[in-house]
Amino acid sequence: MKIQVLNKGLFSLIIDNGRVGRQRDGFCESGPMDSSAYDWANFLAFNLDGTPCIEAIGEMQLQVDEECIIAVTGREPELSIDGRPISPYQSQKVPAGAIITFGCALLGSKAYLAICGNWQVPKAVGSACTVVREQLGGIDGKGSVLKDGDCIEVFANTRIKDSDKMRTLPTHLIDDYGFLEAIRVVPGYQFSCFSTVAVRTFETSTYTVSSAIDRMGFRFTGESVTADMENMRSEAIHLGAIQVPGDGQPIVMMRDRQTLGGYPKLGCVSPCDINRLAQAVPGEKVNFIFQNEEEARVDWLLMTSRRRRLQGEIL
Incomplete structure (x- = not known):
């Protein structure tokens, strides 16, 4: 099956779980910016964990030349097939020759x-996974983002395609992306290098x-x-690390972050x-x-167990 890109949108690329564990070799972690939406998309589309997606x-906008099953997720995503609006966060059969249009209502x-x-x-x-800076991954293996006219080949799973059982994530269980309060x-490695006033300022301010x-x-x-420090050696940067450069404006490091950084980290x-x-x-x-770390660990275990339970109920 071939998927042709008719309109690439503002920015689109092929991603998967990324290069986890390869930072020690000089490669960025990469992967989906929103791993929750990525995981749900693959689950709803009957794919294995780590399967590439867009x-x-x-x-x-894309066009498929064979019947297939798709799923669209994200923050307030919108989906239509041949101009007909379809609910996201569910398995959807798409007929051969259909045009798929999708994106998020909130630009960015x-x-x-x-x-x-x-x-x-x-x-x-x-x-x-596509990393433009490192010229790795993507449709050509050289870090190219998707462009109009590109063609992606997917070997469809005929056993699943012929099944009538579809999957849906109920609306009330979708992540609340609007809650940023x-x-x-x-706390990070250099937390102790920030004064009590600085920490209090960070926690009570709106950014x-x-x-x-x-x-x-x-x-x-x-x-x-x-931070109350002038120089520090560069060290590895974790996903979500909050670096504070000289101007005092925090930067949260994301998926394609560099492997090392030399700014003090307030937390993660x-x-x-x-x-x-x-x-x-x-x-x-x-x-x-x-x-604290224990609270974060408990929250993580609760979140992952809840997701496994939900997936078990949907199966």
């Missing part, structure tokens, strides 16, 4: 399209998502916080909240709250 900003948020089957895209360093943060956001990191504007966004933050758009207001 991450898109703006309205994207990410939508995910999963197509049931085996994607025929090259892997580099164990992943098909309490983004949880675990605005700036226009300087991309897959590497999100820069925020608001009350300045500075909880894995339970990083997906919501990754879907934020310029101008939105964010508040951060601190929690």
Whole structure:
């Protein structure tokens, strides 16, 4: 089966779970900006975990030449097939020759399209995930984003395609992406280098998502916080790490972050909240709250067990 890109939208690329564990070799982690939406898209499309899919900003349009099953997820995603609106967050059979249009209503948020089957895209360093800066992954294996006219080949799963059983995630169980008033943060390596006043300022201030956001990191504007240290050696950066450069404006590091960084880190966004933050758009207001490691661990276990339970109920 061939999927032709008719309109790439503002920015679209092929992603999968990324190059987890390869930072030690100099490669960025990569992967989906919103791993929750990505995981749900593949689950609803009857794919295995880690199957490639499309991450898109703006309205994207594709055409398929065979019948297939798809699923679209993200922050307030919209989907239509041949101009007919379809509810997202569910399995959907698409007839041969149909035109799929999808994207997020909120410009800047990410939508995910999963197509049931085996994607025929090259892997580099164990992943098909596109990283433009490193010229890795994507449709050509060289880090190219999708463009109009591109053609992706997927070997459709005929056993699933012929089944009448579809999957749906109820609306009330979809992540609440609009709730940004309490983004949880675990204190970081250099937390003790920030004064009590600086920590209090960070936790009680409202920050605005700036226009300087991309897959590497999100820069925020608001009350300045500075560390009581002048120099530090560069060290590994975790997903969600909050670096504070000299101007005191925090930067949350995202999927395509560099492997090393030399700014002091106030903390790290909880894995339970990083997906919501990754879907934020310029101008939105964010508040951060601190929690300890044990609280973060419990939250993570509860979230992952809830997802497994929901998937078991949907099967």
